[in-house]
Amino acid sequence: xxxxxxxxxxxxxxxxxxxxxxxxxxxxxxxxxxxxxxxxxxxxxxxxxxxxxxxxxxxxxxxxxxxxxxxxxxxxxxxxxxxxxxxxxxxxxxxxxxxxxxxxxxxxxxxxxxxxxxxxxxxxxxxxxxxxxxxxxxxxxxxxxxxxxxxxxxxxxxxxxxxxxxxxxxxxxxxxxxxxxxxxxxxxxxxxxxxxxxxxxxxxxxxxxxxxxxxxxxxxxxxxxxxxxxxxxxxxxxxxxxxxxxxxxxxxxxxxxxxxxxxxx
Numbered sequence: 001x002x003x004x005x006x007x008x009x010x011x012x013x014x015x016x017x018x019x020x021x022x023x024x025x026x027x028x029x030x031x032x033x034x035x036x037x038x039x040x041x042x043x044x045x046x047x048x049x050x051x052x053x054x055x056x057x058x059x060x061x062x063x064x065x066x067x068x069x070x071x072x073x074x075x076x077x078x079x080x081x082x083x084x085x086x087x088x089x090x091x092x093x094x095x096x097x098x099x100x101x102x103x104x105x106x107x108x109x110x111x112x113x114x115x116x117x118x119x120x121x122x123x124x125x126x127x128x129x130x131x132x133x134x135x136x137x138x139x140x141x142x143x144x145x146x147x148x149x150x151x152x153x154x155x156x157x158x159x160x161x162x163x164x165x166x167x168x169x170x171x172x173x174x175x176x177x178x179x180x181x182x183x184x185x186x187x188x189x190x191x192x193x194x195x196x197x198x199x200x201x202x203x204x205x206x207x208x209x210x211x212x213x214x215x216x217x218x219x220x221x222x223x224x225x226x227x228x229x230x231x232x233x234x235x236x237x238x239x240x241x242x243x244x245x246x247x248x249x250x251x252x253x254x255x256x257x258x259x260x261x262x263x264x265x
Contacts, residue, residue: 039090055083
């Protein structure tokens with residue numbers, strides 16, 4: 001079943017269900033940026049919210065589109081249900097009470113049915129995301145903390161865990177690069193290509209791969225530190241975030257003492 005048929009089938013199965021007041025497309029289908037690889041995100045408005053009865057309505061609707069092979073029912077978020085059918089069509093629904101829709105904007109939704117004209121009462125656009133200086137400082141501290149664990153991984157010869165550390169550093173770098181572009185409509189985890197520039201992609205690709213060997217582990221950590229920390233410092237200045245000067249200095253001092261390495265920038 002193609003996505004258009006899935007959306008139509010689920011809409012038909014829920015539009016007259018007791019207590020269901022509206023159904024919207026959100027995510028990439030809601031903002032018009034869906035592609036052949038997108039999942040289908042819904043927001044369903046129910047009088048009593050995400051009850052067991054409403055969840056059953058949703059299960060029955062999705063089951064009409066194919067055999068359900070994965071069903072996560074309000075397990076990670078109390079109002080979220082994730083499903084995958086046997087052809088690997090992915091559907092997610094957030095089930096909200098009418099008053100909870102105020103957090104959403106018209107620009108991020110497409111109406112499938114709306115018995116109470118909820119859509120008309122929403123803001124046209126989502127407010128611009130304002131950088132959070134405290135959160136950014138935490139992200140920098142977390143990068144430095146992971147970098148500082150390098151001396152423990154080397155001392156214990158935990159090179160596999162050292163590789164995992166590199167992945168954490170990479171994720172922090174990616175978060176920083178996305179923040180630099182201030183890209184709207186960030187979408188899910190597999191939308192990086194549209195969120196960063198070609199120059200930023202080349203930068204990531206230029207960094208050494210994680211290898212579970214002592215010197216490679218050390219070199220890779222330092223390569224990420226050389227790229228991340230100066231850029232993060234510039235970003236901190238731009239958004240008024242505090243820089244953890246003492247923590248950074250203590251970390252480099254510890255790495256110098258234990259591994260004989262110097263700050264690479």
